[in-house]
Amino acid sequence: MVTTQDGARSSGLSERIAGRALLFVALTGVGVAVYAVSVVVLGPQVPVHGAFAVLVGGAMAAVLLLARDTAQRGVDWLLYGDRRAPERAVLRVGRRAESAADPSGPVDALVETLAAALRLSYAEVVLDAGPADCRVGIPTSRVSEIPLVSQGRRLGTLRAGRRGEPLSRPDLQVLAGVAPQLAAAAETVRLQASLARARERVVRAREEERRRLRRDLHDVLGPALAGVGLGLDAARSRAARDPAGADALIVQVQDEVRECVGEIRKIIEGLRPPVLDDRGLLGALQQHADLLTTRAPALRVEVAGAVPPGLPAAVEVVAYLIGQEAVTNAVRHAAAGRVTVTLTPEDGDLLLEVRDDGRGLPADPGGGVGLGSMRERAEEIGGSLAVGPGPDGGTRVAARLPLRAAVAVS
Structure with a gap:
């Protein structure tokens, strides 16, 4: 019985034998052609003997060497594609990315182009956020993996292989050169999907x-x-x-x-909460903090930071509602004695951070209504929300709300 791995090795051996056979046939054909031309053209006119015969033999050897190199490159291209010219493979993938008609499927187009350029038996992009649904071929016995990183954040893995043999160093160089383009395409698809979901939620x-x-x-x-x-x-x-x-x-x-x-x-x-028009974002959060501390004298809630001028209305409302919900959760569910709310403008975003000294998140926080509501509010204006343990214990809620993207929503 032949196992999958044995079959893959046999297939790879067959490819190498086929490559040598093609090279032998090509060289034989060139040698016969050169000899026939020499006999037909030079035979009747110039007697080939002595030093001239050596000269003709040397010329024929040079032609055969040149033909061998050319034939070897042709056979390698037929079997392995552009691995000897990594820049050509990267260029092909880049052109395919630019000409992709469907903006939602550039990853599929890039994977198909990469597999064709390198004659790969298997190529697949696996995203950490879920299956990318862009695979060519079936996994081989030896698979190489290249991480896909965009803006310092790992998005997934590029997996590739060729039947019967591991990928060579030139192959891996090509994959490493293409990985940033694949990561950018995957990030584009993720952002488009997130934007579509946000628009749907807004509607x-x-x-x-x-x-x-x-x-x-x-x-x-x-x-x-x-x-x-x-x-x-x-x-x-x-x-x-x-x-x-x-x-x-x-x-x-x-x-x-x-x-x-x-x-x-x-x-x-x-x-729209009228307190925002009366006191602004910082004042509204401080008023909510004062209300909680009035009801619980042992509680301390500090509100600090700065708000950029011309704050979009959508960001103001979302930041207030998220901050209000986070502070309330810290007091009601985490039994916090101290809560700190900080607003910081940073690189065109407004950062809202709420920290408490409570008992922290449960082992399985699940998808509570409060957390889900805060996350949806942030994503509706193109932002994000992160909830986790604080550096000194307790819980940390951090929302990043983009100011430019929220102008259109406002």
Whole structure:
């Protein structure tokens, strides 16, 4: 019985035998052709003997050596592609990346081009975030792995192999040269998918907000305003014959109007916390901290940092809601005695960090509603959220919110 590895070795041996056979046939053909031309052209005119025969033999040997090198390069290209010219393979992959018609599938195009350029039996990109679904061939017995790194962050691995033999050093040089392009393509695909998800969440949240507004206006304000209208009609009809009764109805209608104003304020506060317009982001977070410390005198909450001028409204709202939720979670779930909130502008982003000295994250934090909500809010404006243990214990919540990307959302 032949195992997979034995079959791969046999296949690789067959390829090497085929390569030598092609080279032998090519050299034989060239030698016969040169000899035939020499006999046909020079034979009738110049007698080949003595020193001239040596000269002709040397010329034929030089031609055969040149033919051998040319034939060897041709056979290597047929079997191994552009591994002797790494820059050519990298250029082919780069051109394929530029001409990829489908922006969502550049990784597939690059892997296919790489496999064709190096005559690979197997090539695959495996992303750490999940399967890339871009594989050519089936895994061989010997697979080489090249890490894919973009902006200092590992994204995945490029796996490649050739049947029956390990990849040579020129092959690995080509793979190392192509890896940055594959990493950039994989990062582009990841960002496009993240952007699509964020847009979908924004649209969904907008539709949910519209439904909520419609429900509040229809179910709460609609009947209340209708009651106000009926009360005014009743007061008007009573005014002439029963002024005291009409006055009592007007007082009742005034109370109903005040209730309507209160409902309108609730709706407005649901759209944007008014404290942001009154006190700004730092002041709003400080007000929330003061509220918590008033209820728990032993608690200490510090708010520090700076806010860049012209802060987009979307970033302001998201930063406030994330900070508010993080501080509340630290007090309610982690039993923290001290919480620190820091805002820092950095490289076109706003960094929000909340640290506490509580008991830290549970062994299996799971996907709580609070954490999921904070992460979704950050991603909706193109940001990110990281939650983990703090350097001195407790929990650290860090949100990076891009200011430029949020301008369009605002």
